[in-house]
Amino acid sequence: MSKYLLMTVLLVAAAWQPVSAQVRRCTTPEGMDIFTDRQCPDVGAVEQAPRAAPPTGSRERVGGCARSLRDLVHELNGAFDARDANRLAGVYNWNGMSGSAAYAALERLDALVQRPLVGIYPVMPAEPGETVLADAALGVEGTELAPPRPRQAPVALRVEQTLANGSTPSHTVFGLQKYFGCWWIKG
Numbered sequence: 767m768s769k770y771l772l773m774t775v776l777l778v779a780a781a782w783q784p785v786s787a788q789v790r791r792c793t794t795p796e797g798m799d800i801f802t803d804r805q806c807p808d809v810g811a812v813e814q815a816p817r818a819a820p821p822t823g824s825r826e827r828v829g830g831c832a833r834s835l836r837d838l839v840h841e842l843n844g845a846f847d848a849r850d851a852n853r854l855a856g857v858y859n860w861n862g863m864s865g866s867a868a869y870a871a872l873e874r875l876d877a878l879v880q881r882p883l884v885g886i887y888p889v890m891p892a893e894p895g896e897t898v899l900a901d902a903a904l905g906v907e908g909t910e911l912a913p914p915r916p917r918q919a920p921v922a923l924r925v926e927q928t929l930a931n932g933s934t935p936s937h938t939v940f941g942l943q944k945y946f947g948c949w950w951i952k953g
Contacts, residue, residue, distance in 0.1 A: 831948040832857055835919065838942075838949040839886055842923070846883040851876035859943050859950035871953055878938060881927040888920035889939060923951065 792800050792811035806813040832838035838857060845854035854875045860868060925938045940951035 831946075832950070833948060835888075835942075835949055838951070839923070842886055842925070842951070843883070846879055846925075849879045851879050854879055857949075857951055859945060859952045861945070874953070878925070878927070881929060881936060882932065884926040884928060884935075887924045887926065889922035889924050891918055891921050 789801055789803055790806055790813055792802060792806035792809060792813055794800060794809075794811045800809065800811060802809055832841055841857050842854065845851075845857075851872065855872055858871065858875065860871075863871065920942060922939050922941050925940065927936045927938070928934060929936050940953065943950045943952050
């Protein structure tokens with residue numbers, strides 16, 4: 767009889783286990799992400815596919831902060847490749863901008879990511895000895911070479927693109943700003 771009692775207890779215990787709910791990540795028509803245990807259509811949203819793992823050797827920025835200029839350029843390239851104005855806006859410095867100026871800047875960013883990207887290039891600060899160095903390189907007498915200066919960070923990034931026709935060049939220069947340990951572009 768204890769054998770039947772043990773089986774009964776095990777069956778009751780198995781039936782008593784709490785059912786674990788599956789959490790779903792859903793996106794509303796407004797673009798807001800919500801997490802729910804219900805079916806996404808039940809809450810008026812669609813289910814998002816899980817993000818694919820990045821390919822081996824790729825660099826994906828984590829934490830929302832470009833800690834280096836290399837990370838910033840990587841994020842800019844990703845935004846242009848995906849034609850994603852929101853991703854570009856994620857590395858834009860919005861501090862001190864009025865609402866109307868922010869809307870205008872976002873429209874400008876959206877127009878930029880729609881154009882084909884040719885490349886992103888650093889804009890270095892002007893060096894006072896550049897003309898002297900150029901004269902010395904040409905063999906002009908009486909000029910002295912300036913001592914080598916320490917390597918400096920760029921002051922801006924130049925985004926080279928073509929217009930929709932694919933042949934007319936276009937460029938945009940974004941200033942650079944380091945703020946709270948992160949690199950940002952500014953308009």
